[in-house]
Amino acid sequence: MNLEAIKDLIKPVLKRMPAYLKLAWALSREPSLTTGQKALLAMGAFYAVSPVDLVPGFIPVAGQIDDILVALGSLKMVLKGLPPEIAARYQTEYGITIEEIDSDLDAAKRILAALLGKAVKLSAKGIYLTGRAGLRLLGKLVKQRKMKI
Template structure:
């Protein structure tokens, strides 16, 4: 299951150039409404802002949350566009609404798995640290009793 998710997220990452070109194309489109442009600006601002739900300095998770935001906004902006034009743009970039939905789901699953595995690792580290501290404490108590 983990390997399947790893393969899926790699496929999503391979589509990033197509998503970037599509975003740029939408941004440059003179027919875009003010609301659509604000949505695009907001998503791009979120990506580059140091103040995020998950900061970009956190490996993997920081990038995956940016990807989820960008793909969700991209889908919203496309839905706000004329249907025929949106479909042509998607086809032109080798994408579809289904692919975007799959990539959002894969990104969310990747984030969930990353948090779960990180939690397990941190939990084990805390247990080990607790046991070590307990042993050290017992040793100190024994030594002080001898004095």
């Protein structure tokens, strides 16, 4: 996936982020939410702002995409756990549908897979080249050692 494709996938997600944040904030004050649902929202928010997570924030794009995945995933789970009439009211009020959340989750997954796939390939190539250089150096050291004996 090229940079242009990544931009095309992420733009709609980023445009909806303010609405997602407002929705999550409103849901956190919903009286019918269970303690577990409130904890799930809090964990999604904490993960998004925490510097310690699966893909650290200092890794450009991928570090932010995994935060989006967790935050949107927790938001979706809370919405799906609400009585349908309450969930529908929030979705209407904040202009967010479960289908949009699913679409944004799918986009984020695709971006992260593409980015991490490239990172894994680069890491594997780096490991291979490092190992090859190490073996060459070891070979030279062995040859020098044999010559001195």
